[in-house]
Amino acid sequence: MAVDSEQPGDVGPWRRVLIGALVVLAVIFIVIMVVNEAIIPPLIVFALVFAGLAYAVARWGKKRWVLIVATVLAALALISNVPFIVEDLTHPETAFSFIPTVISVLAAVVAVIAGLGAIFGFAPSLARPLGGAAVAAALVVVVVSGFATAGVDDAEAQPDDVTVLAEGVEYPETLAAPAGTVGFFLDNQDLIRHTFVIEGHDVKEELPGSSTKRVEVTLEPGEYTYICDVAGHERMEGVLTVS
Numbered sequence: 001m002a003v004d005s006e007q008p009g010d011v012g013p014w015r016r017v018l019i020g021a022l023v024v025l026a027v028i029f030i031v032i033m034v035v036n037e038a039i040i041p042p043l044i045v046f047a048l049v050f051a052g053l054a055y056a057v058a059r060w061g062k063k064r065w066v067l068i069v070a071t072v073l074a075a076l077a078l079i080s081n082v083p084f085i086v087e088d089l090t091h092p093e094t095a096f097s098f099i100p101t102v103i104s105v106l107a108a109v110v111a112v113i114a115g116l117g118a119i120f121g122f123a124p125s126l127a128r129p130l131g132g133a134a135v136a137a138a139l140v141v142v143v144v145s146g147f148a149t150a151g152v153d154d155a156e157a158q159p160d161d162v163t164v165l166a167e168g169v170e171y172p173e174t175l176a177a178p179a180g181t182v183g184f185f186l187d188n189q190d191l192i193r194h195t196f197v198i199e200g201h202d203v204k205e206e207l208p209g210s211s212t213k214r215v216e217v218t219l220e221p222g223e224y225t226y227i228c229d230v231a232g233h234e235r236m237e238g239v240l241t242v243s
Contacts, residue, residue: 013127014118015061018070020131021111022054025077028104035096035191037168040232046077064119071115078108083231088193092148094209096191102141110134155214157185164226166194166207169233171226175240179221182242186213194228194236204229 029047033040053070060066078085081104088094088101113130116122157163162177167189186196188207196205198217201224205215219242228236 013124014114014122015057015067017127017131018061018067018111018114018118019054019057021107021114021134022050022057022070022074024107025074025104025111026050026054028100028107032100032104035100037190049073050077061118067115067118071112071119074108074111074115078105078112087231091193091206091208092145093152094191094193095142095145095149096209097193098145098148099142102145103138106134106137149208152208152211154212155185156212158183158214161185161214163187164196166190166196166228166236169194169236171228171236171238173238175226175238177219177240177242179219179242181216181218183214183216186215188212193230194233195230197227197229198240199225199227 026047029043029050033043050073053073056066057070085101085105088097089105092098110130114127117127117130161183162175163185164175165172165187169190169192184196186205186207188194188209188211191209193209194207196207196213196215197203201217201219203215203217205213207213219240221242224240224242226238226240227234230236
C-alpha cells in the first residue's frame with residue numbers, strides 16, 4: 001500500500017505549487033507598476049528575484065537550501081509590504097489596487113506554506129487543495145471588489161468649483177481659490193485610489209480609482225498644503241493659495 005507522504009527529496013507536488021506562487025508574485029509586481037503608471041525600483045527587484053526563484057526551484061528544487069531561500073524571501077516580501085497591504089485591503093472599492101494586493105498576499109502565503117511543505121515533506125495530497133483554495137479565494141476577491149467598485153457614485157462639478165486633478169500619481173503643484181466657502185471638484189484619473197488632504201484643516205477625502213468627488217470647505221486667506229497621504233504617494237503635493 002502506498003504511503004501518502006513525501007520521501008526525502010521527493011517534493012514534486014509542493015514544489016509545483018511553490019513555483020506557481022513565485023511566478024504569480026513576479027507577475028503581480030509588474031502589474032502593480034503598470035497600474036501605478038510608474039517604474040518602482042523595489043518592485044522591479046522583487047519581480048526579478050521571484051522570477052529567478054521560480055526558475056531555481058524548477059531547476060534545483062530538490063536542494064533544500066533553494067527551497068529555504070525561496071520560502072524566506074516570500075515571507076520577507078509579505079512582511080516588508082505590510083504598510084501598503086493593510087491600506088489597500090481596506091478599500092475594495094478600488095479594484096485595481098485591491099485585487100493585485102490581495103492576490104500578492106495569497107501568492108506569498110501559498111509560497112511560504114508550499115515551501116515549508118517541500119522542506120519538511122508534508123503530505124503531497126495537501127498541495128493541490130492549497131493551490132485550489134488560493135485560486136477560489138482570488139476569484140471571490142475579484143467578484144467582491146468588482147461589485148464594490150461598480151457601486152462608487154461619481155459627483156458632478158458645480159460652477160466656480162476648483163478642480164483638483166489627480167493624474168499619473170501627481171496633483172497640480174499650485175491651486176488658487178477665494179476666501180470663504182470653496183467647492184473642490186476632485187477628479188481622480190488614475191486607476192488607483194488617492195486621498196485629498198488639506199494640512200492644518202479637517203479635510204480628508206477618499207478618492208477611489210477613476211472616480212470624482214466634490215467637497216466644500218470654508219477657508220481663511222493664506223496658503224495651505226494639500227497632499228495624498230496614501231503610502232508611496234508622497235510626491236502628490238501642492239500649495240493652495242486662498243485670497
